[in-house]
Amino acid sequence: MTTAPRLGPMRIRYLLLHAYGMGGTIRTVVNQANAMAAAGHRVEIVSVVRRRDRPQFPIDGRVRLMALSDQRGGRPVDSLARRAWRRVRGKIVPAGEFAASYFTERVEKAVIDYVSALDDGVLVTTRPALNLIAARRAAPGVVRVAQEHMNLATYPDGVRAAIARHYGGLDTVVVLTEADRRAYERLLPGTPVVRIPNAVHGAAPPPSWQEDRLVVAAGRLVGQKGFDLLIPAFRQVVDRHPDWRLRIYGTGPKKDRLRALIRECGLRDNVTLMGRTDHLDEELAKASFYVLSSRFEGLPMVMIEAMTQALPVVAFDCPTGPRDLITPGIDGLLVPPQDVDALAAAMIRLVEDRDLRDRMGAAAAVTARDYSPSVIMPVWERLFADLLGRDPGNPGNPG
The missing domain is CATH 3.40.50.2000 (Glycogen Phosphorylase B;)
Structure with a gap:
């Protein structure tokens, strides 16, 4: 500007x-x-x-x-x-x-x-x-x-x-x-x-190379963000691909409940609540895709920031925001709201298809230019x- x-x-x-x-x-x-x-x-x-x-x-x-x-x-x-x-x-x-x-x-x-x-x-x-x-x-x-x-x-x-x-x-x-x-x-x-x-933000963040077996999510640890849905969905990913990990960035009142859920799902080695970070750009650059599990949104800014870094997105088609940003099959994948099995299937699809991640990530970076x-x-x-x-x-x- x-x-x-x-x-x-x-x-x-x-x-x-x-x-x-x-x-x-x-x-x-x-x-x-x-x-x-x-x-x-x-x-x-x-x-x-x-x-x-x-x-x-x-x-x-x-x-x-x-x-x-x-x-x-x-x-x-x-x-x-x-x-x-x-x-x-x-x-x-x-x-x-x-x-x-x-x-x-x-x-x-x-x-x-x-x-x-x-x-x-x-x-x-x-x-x-x-x-x-x-x-x-x-x-x-x-x-x-x-x-x-x-x-x-x-x-x-x-x-x-x-x-x-x-x-x-x-x-x-x-x-x-x-x-x-x-x-x-x-x-x-x-x-x-x-x-x-x-x-x-105006700074040009580093792009992801989609090489690490890592998925990132971010947001306040509150019910709106749906991390209680994401964790059991990721359990299905780990069942097929036990070397993949999920990192959730943010703080909030649901921290203890989410930690308990991670233990209940047997995911202590695969899912980590990372807390707050001042360097989310660097953390996003390590990921292979971003996941948004919200029950509702306004306009999910962290998701747009992930897209600027050439990360494809898997998201619930919740009201509102994700559908305004994502063209399904082009720069990300949308699944029905709060459908844990569908969210798991979409994540598994990206985990198993590196070429798809590369194509969607490149398209996501183009989409993000409008913001x-x-x-x-x-x-x-x-x-x-x-x-x-x-x-x-x-x-x-x-x-």
Whole structure:
């Protein structure tokens, strides 16, 4: 991405729940903020809470980082007062929002106060809780752009009802996949909904040579990621090819349960929970293919990163994401959602066919080019410029 501002500098603020944490949404938003700063825009990342001393992902020095609620000394909790506040005043963040527990009266008020005080530029919010606050409390002079990083169908009924009722107050809703674009358009007639996939990081990672008898998966150790389905599926691989190994990268609350499952399946020599790594590119380069076993997704960024390294992919055809990325039989294999036997059969097919891995890996690297920053970031720039009412050929002053 060019470092010269092509549209004139814009003021862009990204509002994240916890910019100091780990996770795909945090990483992709930080990458986007870094790219916008590199393009000459005035960029801030605003973290609702702060529970660590330093961010886990590198943030460009030109990006201003601030937090609304510093919780490094412990979470400010007054359960009785919080229950009374929710009963008497209600709250913008619906109870079914996956991060609702973060939004005590104090935290939600801090976000409302921050959003209400803005009077210019672009405010990009990154989950339903924050999107709803922006829709209901941001001033008319602020361009309100909601990013949805998870597919609509995964939200509880109360969250979808709040989205239907209030997202019309946003200027644009940005989703990751075509399936979600259609779903949000049906729910929000008259509200602009656009698809802009996340971009992978800008560095050119090393390609895999598909020589090691190694399969890689990555993600939070939570039920969504389906590692409890992947492990028994890999047992079928090992039954036929006992020299193949599976490495799962990530941390999370299901770690002990997954370790027990590995023992139950007799896979202690073949499956390893690797924990977190700061060098996933290097680990992917050692693998022969990548597997995604999720029950649902938004847009699986680690899978795209694997594809940039010429790794073919085996994935459940879960809602949403994998089908937007993979052309079955060309750059990967899709199998029915949560079908353990089908996942095992697809992995065995790649294990037993090195030529197929090579062909699919080469095609995967071509597919991944569509998700490079040089392709994705200009789309964001044009969207912001259009919403600010500026002619890209005559940028003028920031909004």
